[in-house]
Amino acid sequence: MxxxxxxxxxxxxxxxxxxxxxxxxLPGARLHAIASRSAERAEAFAQKHHIPVSYGSWEEMAADPDVDIVYVATLHPYHFENTLSCxxxxxxxxxxxxxTMNSRELKVLVDTARENGVFLMEALWTRFLPSVLKVLEIAESGELGALYDIYADFGERMEYDPDHRMYDLAQGxxxxxxxxxYPVFLALLMAGIPERIEAIAGFSENGVDQRCNMILEHNQHVVSSLNCTVLADSPVEATLVFEKGWIRMESWWLTPGPITIHRPGREPEFMEFTNMSPDGVPGQxxxxxYEAAEVMRCLDEGLTESPLLPLDFSRKLTGTLDRIRKICGIRYPQDDQDPRDH
Ligand SMILES: NC(=O)c1ccc[n+]([C@@H]2O[C@H](COP(=O)([O-])OP(=O)(O)OC[C@H]3O[C@@H](n4cnc5c(N)ncnc54)[C@H](OP(=O)(O)O)[C@@H]3O)[C@@H](O)[C@H]2O)c1
Known part of the structure; x- marks a missing residue:
């Protein structure tokens, strides 16, 4: 059963x-509790999603003996304290x-998870999408030869508003x-930790990065050209260029969507992936x-980390983001704090 x-x-x-x-x-998942800083918001969320228990503080979640898995969905600066308590x-x-906001915070979480033998995973949902699994399968099969270049962007226009979390350094x-x-994640997934990074950022009048353009040189001569912006909507596409063809992850590549495989002398192969429920109902x-199913699969197997998205991957990703931030001068209050003082 x-x-x-x-x-x-x-x-x-x-x-x-x-x-x-x-x-x-997911038949194996039961939504048991919701915690919010506001009891009213928690109650409204509980009613909407038919959740039996609602808490008016974040702290109460860790104390609930009936909760097996916690999904932390607060803003980035609170991930550390919420995750640590759980x-x-x-x-x-x-x-x-x-x-986390930086590698120092992540080290404390990873050490705590490992010392206590407890499962921890970053909710990088894109890692578990069928399209991404297929791209990895093709790349690893070697049919397209060596990977040379990665292009990926994520641009979504967000009007300047210093009250919005996106434009508030204190809210991450x-x-x-x-x-x-997301583009940095894809580059690391496909080509590993970069040896060299070049990056430039542009800032809003209150000092928040609005755009960042990055060149990552990985080993074995793979180069990633990546960018993100909140100044404009961009195609949100990713292209992986191999010795013998290329794969295009079509628009909004980081969400469930199609890919096209281009092989020399052949018609492009367009592949669509329909979201499925676990019992095979399409369009769900x-x-x-997929990421939630992965957590439960790991727990079923007694694992404390996902082999598909281990904590060492999150450490590499966070470390790379730290390096890019240092090059560009993107700083947060947490960079001047010792996370153990929380
Ligand atoms: N995987 C994805 O596709 C995806 C998409 C969007 C966002 N995210 C990530 O998910 C996280 C939440 O994003 P969101 O878009 O859901 O954000 P959101 O709706 O603006 O806020 C999420 C929660 O953060 C807490 N919060 C908001 N403002 C706060 C403040 N000023 N001080 C303290 N807590 C505050 C609130 O918790 P309470 O309810 O307890 O008050 C709120 O419900 C972010 O880290 C973001 O990167 C991921």
Whole structure:
């Protein structure tokens, strides 16, 4: 019989709503509790998603003995404290991206998870999408030869508004950590940690990065050309150029979508991937069910990390974002704090 897991969610905001809807597709998942700073918001979220327990503080989630897995869906600066409290209470955690503000915070979380033997994974949902699994399969098969170049962008226009989280440094605002993380993630997934980085950023009048253009030189001569911006909508495409062809991950590449494989002398091969529920019903969900299913698969198998997205990958990703930020002068209050003082 399939094991049932009780999920809790911390943060009753935008992405929590989407995730909660997708979680209902998984028969092994039971949405048990929601925690918000506001009891009213928690209660409204609970009613909307038929969740039996709602808490008016984040801290109560860690204390609930019935919760097996916590999805941390607060803003980036709060990921550290929310995740740490749950790990200390022995709960498995799936934490939204970026998992922490910097590598120092992440080290504390990784050490805590490993010392306590508790599962932890960054919620980089793109890693588990069928399109990305297919791209990796083709790349690893060697049929297209060596990988040479990676191009990836993520641009989404967001009007300047110093009250919005995107334009507030105290709330982790800025393009790189919010959306630039996706192109950097793809580059690391395909080509590993970069040996050399060149990067430039542009800032809003209150000092938040609005755009960042990056060149990453990986080993074996792979070069990634990446950019993110909140100044304009961009194609949001990714192209992987190999010795014997290229793969285009079509627009909004980081979400469930089609890819096209171009081979010399042949018609391009267009591949579509329909979201499926676990029982094979097509057209279901927004694609967040795959990462949630991976957490439960790992727990079924007694794993404390996902082999597809291990903590060492998150450390490489966070470390690369730290390096890019240093080159561009993107700083947050957390960079001047010792996370152990929390
Ligand atoms: N995987 C994806 O596709 C995806 C998409 C969007 C966002 N995200 C990530 O998910 C996280 C949440 O993003 P979101 O768009 O859902 O954000 P959001 O709706 O603006 O806020 C999420 C939660 O953060 C807390 N929060 C908001 N403003 C706060 C403040 N001023 N001080 C303290 N807490 C505050 C609130 O928790 P309470 O309810 O407890 O008050 C809120 O419900 C971010 O880290 C983002 O990077 C991921």
């Amino acid at each position: 399939q094991k049932q897991y009780n999920w809790g969610i911390i943060g009753a905001g935008g992405i929590a709503n989407v995730f909660a809807t997708d979680l209902k597709l 790990l200390k209470a022995g709960k498995a955690v799936l934490c939204e991206k970026p998992i 605002g800025g393009a790189l950590l919010d959306i630039g993380i 969900g927004k694609g967040y069910q």
